[in-house]
Amino acid sequence: MKETIHTDIAIVGGGASGITSAIVAAKSLDRQNKPCNIIILEQSSRIGKKILMTGNGKCNLTNKNIDSKNYNYSARNYIGPILKEFNSDFIIKFFKSIGLIIKYDNCGRAYPYCEQASVVLDILRKQLEIFGVKTLCDINIHSIEKCKDNFFVDCHDKIIKSKKLIMACGGKSSPTLSLCTDAYKILTRFGHKVTKTFPSLVPIVTNMGFEKSLKGIRATARVTLTADNNIAKKEFGEVQFTETGLSGICIFNLSGLVGEFLNFSTVNGKYAKNISIILDLMPDFSLDEIKELLYQRIKTSSYDCNDNLFLGVINKRLFRAILKSCNINPEGKCDRLTRVQIYKIASTIKNWAFIPISCLDFKHSQVTCGGIDLHEFYSKTLESKLIKGLYCVGEFLNVDGDCGGFNLHWAWISGYVAGESASYF
Numbered sequence: 001m002k003e004t005i006h007t008d009i010a011i012v013g014g015g016a017s018g019i020t021s022a023i024v025a026a027k028s029l030d031r032q033n034k035p036c037n038i039i040i041l042e043q044s045s046r047i048g049k050k051i052l053m054t055g056n057g058k059c060n061l062t063n064k065n066i067d068s069k070n071y072n073y074s075a076r077n078y079i080g081p082i083l084k085e086f087n088s089d090f091i092i093k094f095f096k097s098i099g100l101i102i103k104y105d106n107c108g109r110a111y112p113y114c115e116q117a118s119v120v121l122d123i124l125r126k127q128l129e130i131f132g133v134k135t136l137c138d139i140n141i142h143s144i145e146k147c148k149d150n151f152f153v154d155c156h157d158k159i160i161k162s163k164k165l166i167m168a169c170g171g172k173s174s175p176t177l178s179l180c181t182d183a184y185k186i187l188t189r190f191g192h193k194v195t196k197t198f199p200s201l202v203p204i205v206t207n208m209g210f211e212k213s214l215k216g217i218r219a220t221a222r223v224t225l226t227a228d229n230n231i232a233k234k235e236f237g238e239v240q241f242t243e244t245g246l247s248g249i250c251i252f253n254l255s256g257l258v259g260e261f262l263n264f265s266t267v268n269g270k271y272a273k274n275i276s277i278i279l280d281l282m283p284d285f286s287l288d289e290i291k292e293l294l295y296q297r298i299k300t301s302s303y304d305c306n307d308n309l310f311l312g313v314i315n316k317r318l319f320r321a322i323l324k325s326c327n328i329n330p331e332g333k334c335d336r337l338t339r340v341q342i343y344k345i346a347s348t349i350k351n352w353a354f355i356p357i358s359c360l361d362f363k364h365s366q367v368t369c370g371g372i373d374l375h376e377f378y379s380k381t382l383e384s385k386l387i388k389g390l391y392c393v394g395e396f397l398n399v400d401g402d403c404g405g406f407n408l409h410w411a412w413i414s415g416y417v418a419g420e421s422a423s424y425f
């Protein structure tokens, strides 16, 4: 006979969203003077592993400028009202109430004052301890069924019987930290749809890769994704040039739309025939100003060789790659450059176009596009419209955001909404 554990709320997945839902439900039960009978079921050896890796170990936990436009197009209308009610001030207040002091950087990204992701997890774990939330790690869920008013989570050696069930299983990204493929199947057995999944916040493979010599070279650029020559998304920031294409935060922020195009031939829900990524490597200069600068430098004898032409303006190795992409010999004499070639160099610096071929895989990505279809859940509670007492939260749903604290923000607030609702019986 398998041991049966009786609980009021079972939470599958001990990541940011699952832990938050447990704390919020426990606090609410405490306010109602009811006992806390909540359990977190986590497949890996400990809860919150991914939190430790976020923000390069500093945990960028929200952003001052939370807005639905920082999330995938298909979720925007749905999550807009939730984001308005549960904005960054709300989340910062929540963290303050449990002992975490927050600071912002100059881009509006919020971090714990001590800049340590591990402290965020320590503080969350402390709350679980204070309210007596149980955690079961190394759990292997075989199946989940609902019979009458209870869910039965079959974990091979034991069965968890629970009145409410919160599914907080994350996505497919960084599979060493969390892998939810089986959890998608559990939801489809309940009749829920899973939308197509693909990696986001990931390097993009383009028609042009770069030599190893460019490895580690970064440039600050204005980056534009165009769909059929219309602007689909603009970013500004650091770009990295890799052997297979482009990387860096602003490239990551375009990767969800590139994935959408490659999977559905749409960009922000609109049909598109082709897409390009355009880099402007000198956003403070106009095309004419760059041409003028090139002419001036050609006139001065010290810049004899083509690849010395923009010394001190653009990284030398990067400028060499620009010349190559214009079919200009980097070793050639710069006073032999034609007007057409000078125009070509200037316009490449201003509008260097790349065609996205693919995105790197889930292993390299920070977030998953797609997942359990959000629209089958009530937006005020995140309870299933199909199965009473079932909730889904976090990245497990088809919600994904930009880099900058938007994904953790969604994990905390969706956990908050579901945890609060699930605590009422």
Ligand SMILES: Cc1cc2nc3c(=O)[nH]c(=O)nc-3n(C[C@H](O)[C@H](O)[C@H](O)COP(=O)(O)OP(=O)(O)OC[C@H]3O[C@@H](n4cnc5c(N)ncnc54)[C@H](O)[C@@H]3O)c2cc1C
Residues within 6 Å of the ligand: 012, 013, 014, 015, 016, 017, 018, 041, 042, 043, 044, 047, 048, 049, 050, 051, 053, 054, 055, 056, 059, 060, 061, 062, 139, 141, 168, 169, 170, 171, 173, 174, 177, 178, 179, 180, 181, 182, 183, 365, 366, 367, 393, 394, 395, 396, 404, 405, 406, 407, 408, 409, 411
């Ligand atoms: C390297 C990296 C850096 C990031 N940095 C940031 C950042 O700075 N700011 C930001 O906003 N976002 C960041 N993100 C994204 C962010 O971490 C996630 O979007 C967020 O953690 C999602 O929270 P979640 O609770 O939905 O899922 P997760 O944190 O993935 O948690 C899901 C949990 O469920 C468990 N699980 C899955 N299936 C099962 C199952 N069948 N049974 C039991 N347990 C299961 C998993 O083991 C995991 O512990 C980063 C992501 C990565 C990979």
